[in-house]
Amino acid sequence: MSESEQDYTRHLVDLRRHMWMAGIEVELRRLIWQIAVMGKYISAKIQESNRKLAGFKNVYGEEQLALDRIADEILKNKLQQSGFVKEYASEERESVVNVGQGKEQYIVTADPLDGSSLVDTNLAIGTIIGIHKSSVFDCGRNSMVAALYMTYGPLITMIYAAGKGAHEFVLDREGEYVLSEENIKLKDKGSIFSPGGLRKDWPDAHLQFIEKLEHDGYKLRYSGGFVPDINQVIIKRGGLFTYPALKKSPQGKLRLLFELQPMAFIMEQAGGRATDGRKDILDVKVTQVNQCSPVYIGSASEVTLAGNFLSA
Ligand code: AHG
Ligand code: MN
Ligand code: MN
Numbered sequence: 264m265s266e267s268e269q270d271y272t273r274h275l276v277d278l279r280r281h282m283w284m285a286g287i288e289v290e291l292r293r294l295i296w297q298i299a300v301m302g303k304y305i306s307a308k309i310q311e312s313n314r315k316l317a318g319f320k321n322v323y324g325e326e327q328l329a330l331d332r333i334a335d336e337i338l339k340n341k342l343q344q345s346g347f348v349k350e351y352a353s354e355e356r357e358s359v360v361n362v363g364q365g366k367e368q369y370i371v372t373a374d375p376l377d378g379s380s381l382v383d384t385n386l387a388i389g390t391i392i393g394i395h396k397s398s399v400f401d402c403g404r405n406s407m408v409a410a411l412y413m414t415y416g417p418l419i420t421m422i423y424a425a426g427k428g429a430h431e432f433v434l435d436r437e438g439e440y441v442l443s444e445e446n447i448k449l450k451d452k453g454s455i456f457s458p459g460g461l462r463k464d465w466p467d468a469h470l471q472f473i474e475k476l477e478h479d480g481y482k483l484r485y486s487g488g489f490v491p492d493i494n495q496v497i498i499k500r501g502g503l504f505t506y507p508a509l510k511k512s513p514q515g516k517l518r519l520l521f522e523l524q525p526m527a528f529i530m531e532q533a534g535g536r537a538t539d540g541r542k543d544i545l546d547v548k549v550t551q552v553n554q555c556s557p558v559y560i561g562s563a564s565e566v567t568l569a570g571n572f573l574s575a
Contacts, residue, residue, distance in 0.1 A: 278440040302413035334375035378488025387416030389490025403545040410525035424532035452564040453501025472572035503561035515557040536566040
């Protein structure tokens with residue numbers, strides 16, 4: 264190794280070191296690291312897959328890719344061996360399952376594969392994880408201690424938040440998660456928006472809000488994958504993602520426990536906001552595993568503006 268290469272590696276901060284320096288509690292940082300490693304296994308399965316549909320439906324009646332189930336099994340099996348997790352809740356399962364002896368500290372929630380309908384298109388997809396210290400049947404603000412997500416795109420990246428800011432890591436060629444963006448902070452206002460649902464199904468107040476963003480020159484960025492769409496808002500330091508209440512489904516589409524709470528946790532740690540249009544997502548109480556909620560998430564100014572339109 265040349266002198267300049269040594270210099271370079273000396274300055275790399277890996278995930279474990281970062282969490283240790285940030286003062287995150289030992290079991291939590293071990294768990295986050297274990298889950299980040301699980302992302303490597305999931306991504307390997309994505310690479311191996313031939314993009315075929317498994318041909319059965321999940322609890323939401325959606326056609327499921329075999330990859331969803333594989334990712335879910337990887338997470339469940341590895342969490343079972345982790346030693347820190349007592350319960351596991353997944354979008355792919357109808358109820359919370361025991362994976363420990365009962366004395367472990369943590370409960371893990373997962374959307375094992377987010378954006379599964381994009382697998383065949385070769386767009387980015389991801390895994391979303393929430394870590395709770397008490398029952399998930401509470402509001403996130405009371406129960407959550409950390410959240411993370413992996414994005415499987417041209418690069419594999421991971422953003423975690425455990426109460427000490429939001430930080431991004433990139434998986435390098437040696438298979439190590441290396442710090443790429445520390446203490447990500449969104450600007451008060453961005454310039455991109457990702458609106459889910461069909462315009463004809465939007466309630467009037469939501470339509471007016473979106474028309475205001477369009478009028479103000481916001482650029483459309485919607486891939487159909489929550490992870491890459493949120494990641495874009497975070498990495499570009501602002502903007503808005505919304506999946507609103509729809510005329511025929513007032514709770515919208517996205518799942519509180521598996522998608523919205525973890526992203527809201529990370530977004531708040533990055534200085535942004537996440538609401539259901541009125542209330543902070545982290546203040547909404549979860550009463551059912553598959554509970555959905557409308558969402559407005561991103562930089563503070565846009566989320567607040569959405570609230571103004573919805574309450575007018
Ligand atoms: P999943 O692949 O985990 O079922 O999630 C799909 C979600 C989310 O990723 C995305 O934001 C949303 O569905 C897209 O919905 P539309 O196809 O209605 O735009
Ligand atoms: Mn999803
Ligand atoms: Mn999913």
